[in-house]
Amino acid sequence: MTESPVHPALWPAPHTSVAVDATVTVPGSKSVTNRGLVLAALAAEPGWLRRPLRSRDTLLMADALRATGVGIEEGVGPDGSGEAWRVIPAGLHGPATIDVGNAGTVMRFLPPVAALADGPIHFDGDPRSYERPLGAVIEALRTLGARIDDDGRGALPLTVHGGGALDGGPVSIDASSSSQFVSALLLSAPRFNQGVEVRHTGATLPSLPHILMTVDMLRAVGAQVDSPESGGEPNVWRVAPSAMLGRDLTVEPDLSNAQPFLAAALITGGRVTIPDWPEHTTQPGDALREIFTAMGGSYELTELGLTFTGTGTVRGIDVDLSDVGELTPGIAAVAALAESESVLRGVAHLRLHETDRLAALTKEINGLGGDVTETKDGLRIRPRKLHGGIFHTYHDHRMATAGAIIGLAVKDVQIENVGTTAKTLPDFPQMWTGMLGA
Incomplete structure (x- = not known):
């Protein structure tokens, strides 16, 4: 098995105050x-x-x-x-x-x-x-x-x-x-x-x-x-x-792994294109088109792929994610930056994933000044100004990308063990900085 790149124990999440404009090729599902x-x-x-x-x-x-x-x-x-x-x-x-x-x-x-x-x-x-x-x-x-x-x-x-x-x-x-x-x-x-x-x-x-x-x-x-x-x-x-x-x-591109890049367009008011997005697919990540549109963006799907555009305004959402639970960490990260309350439902089973994702998201977002509470089957996220700090990943790749989403809008966020993204997206840190033109 090939070895993953070595990353610092605490990875400084890139922060930007300008709109993202990038094409990001996502590896296979x-x-x-x-x-x-x-x-x-x-x-x-x-x-x-x-x-x-x-x-x-x-x-x-x-x-x-x-x-x-x-x-x-x-x-x-x-x-x-x-x-x-x-x-x-x-x-x-x-x-x-x-x-x-x-x-x-x-x-x-x-x-x-x-x-x-x-x-x-x-x-x-x-x-x-x-x-x-x-x-x-x-x-x-x-x-x-x-x-x-x-x-x-x-x-x-x-x-x-x-x-x-x-x-x-x-x-x-x-x-x-x-x-x-x-x-x-x-x-x-x-x-x-x-x-x-x-x-x-x-x-x-x-x-x-x-x-x-x-x-x-x-x-x-x-x-x-x-x-x-x-x-x-x-x-x-x-x-x-x-x-x-x-x-x-x-193999189709992994649409769930496209999530942080689409989120970057949404929260910065920018534009990101994901080439080869399939017109018809059974991948849960395809739901991102509608979910992130409901949170304030818009998309266009052509033969070239999916282009998602944000307005810079992020709205809260009340949504049942039972069919697409793996998208919850990224949606929670975006919701923590929204201007209104969000309720994420139908995901009690996430307590049994790579880590207890509901407890982990609550602890880490609140550690940055957020206001997240666990419900019986999900999360309630209220808007609050966030600050920098360490975002722990619990060896969970989707926690790492969720932290990076927040870090894009909040200064001085450090991701503990960003290398855990190698589970499904080995080049994530390089792709993330590349999206920002770094």
């Missing part, structure tokens, strides 16, 4: 890259993944799949048109040890893959990964025929004793904590002997666009999926057993 890697690894023939994201989470996924026997060759595409990974499926096997880091996609998507391998696959990761919800996936896999040793923790570390196949069939799961629980079972389901029928039993289902992304990508490799949005039974997904095709997939 982590969510698409890691789903694409899993599907290509389970396919019946080799495939290409073009313009993949190279970040900690995606390199952890690639290394994990290599450990089980999958070939992943990094280079340029067959037509020489830029970086591409050639994925060569192979007989999955252990023994192997997989480092998940703190990547939810790796810790949740790969145990079902490991159940298809011959031999034991051991999973371990960062200390925070031990605290993140995984028990529902473990129990679901046991119901489907897998043998897993977790010493009763329902969490990492654990060992999946793969038997070369998995029965599959019907299973009920409460995915209220993470939509990744559903995606984890669906991605490998075509390789299960009976396919799978996943029934969500919880009262809520966060981040639904990520499940739609999983379903769309499964269909693109030839899988038969019956899902609620296509007229199927509510909260039930059925995947038939089948071979998956090797595809030539181009």
Whole structure:
């Protein structure tokens, strides 16, 4: 794995008093890259993944799949048109040890893959990964025929004793904590002997666009999926057993990682263009167009990409973010700079993300003079003049970019461990200063 650049322990967040005017090319989507890697690894023939994201989470996924026997060759595409990974499926096997880091996609998507391998696959990761919800996936896999040793923790570390196949069939799961629980079972389901029928039993289902992304990508490799949005039974997904095709997939830009740059246009009254913004996408980040427009900006989407323009006035917002929870830190940062109150709803599940994001945002914004209070399922943010100080990240990439957004408008903000952005956006500090022409 390539090493990330070394950054100071406290990174002085760039501050500007002029309108931003920049074009920012955002790297590929982590969510698409890691789903694409899993599907290509389970396919019946080799495939290409073009313009993949190279970040900690995606390199952890690639290394994990290599450990089980999958070939992943990094280079340029067959037509020489830029970086591409050639994925060569192979007989999955252990023994192997997989480092998940703190990547939810790796810790949740790969145990079902490991159940298809011959031999034991051991999973371990960062200390925070031990605290993140995984028990529902473990129990679901046991119901489907897998043998897993977790010493009763329902969490990492654990060992999946793969038997070369998995029965599959019907299973009920409460995915209220993470939509990744559903995606984890669906991605490998075509390789299960009976396919799978996943029934969500919880009262809520966060981040639904990520499940739609999983379903769309499964269909693109030839899988038969019956899902609620296509007229199927509510909260039930059925995947038939089948071979998956090797595809030539181009990864879309990561729209959620475009958030801080669009926010920069909004809060400075400037203009930022993100090239290659797709006209149609299942990425949650696409919601930024409407959310940031409601907060005082405007956008234009053309064949060149998305151009977002701010007016210099930032309005508060009352919004349900249950489908797009990963956008909450950046929206909270913008809301802290708004001229009126904001209420962010539907994101109680963020307490179980890379860190407890609701508690972290409350503590750090208030530490800069803000007025944020936690609610049962989100945050209430009232306008107050902010001042400089240290903005802690808790090893959470979206906390780091949230701090940078605030620092753009508030002098003397220092970001602790900005290097944590390497999780999904390795070059963020350089991209941020580049946007300002530095």
